[in-house]
Amino acid sequence: MAYEMCKRCGKFFGRNGRSYCEDCFKKTEREHDLIIEHIRKHPDATILDIITATGVTLKSINCLVEDGYVSYIDNKIKKLDKEEISRAIDKIIDTKSKFHIRRSL
Template sequence: MAIANCKRCGRLYNRIGRDICKDCIREEDDVLLEIRQYLKKHPQANIYEVADGTAATYEEIVAFLRDGRLILRDNPNMAYPCERCGTLTQSGRLCANCTQALAKELGQAAAAIQKEESQGKRGKGFLSR
């Protein structure tokens, strides 16, 4: 087993899958449950209001949202900035426009690599008889 220091508290622990120890995982889960309960009672709350009404910080709430651990269905005011452009979004790390743009750029890059590889196979080498 790999031994590591917990990213949150610094204690040594047997690393199984996450960067934090079992105690910190339990604490995170408790905070996440508290956030969910708060949002059930206050569906119109924004991130700052949730942070004020719970033990969570703004950064923790955004991390839960970006990681997909906190899903917003009926909470229209829970928005945070896109990591790429800063536009407000409610899920994932990127807004819808940046997601589409990134997918398009990746598709173009993949096509360029594929084209380069196919051209490279025909142009190299010599034929001798």
Template structure:
């Protein structure tokens, strides 16, 4: 274990396995579930459909989908 800054919000935390603090990790998981649910219900959706329907920025969608 070591101290590091969260890559999401910058807060100092004890890094165990994740580079995100617990709050940012929880938010990241919730956002990925939103993307996953949308894609499950709309399998032919494109990136711009995700941006328009979820309200996430293009950068955020690419980050969550790992493009």
């Protein structure tokens, strides 16, 4: 059986076609729903708003960004349509440095 290292917790797990172990996958799915729900209700939410309101960690948001579920836009996060995802990847790379600066505030 092939093993992979979980992108979130670093544990090794049996390959399942995903980047996360089973536990982290469930957690990520749940947090994804929370974030999307929050963005729907508050389209102008900042990353900080989302973290405060949902209890989702910065790390989780980063994972969702890496997976193309959401994208940073000027310190905000927004849900993407499928067609937007490839274009958004460039944007994510651009805004990552901004994000790190914000984090150290």
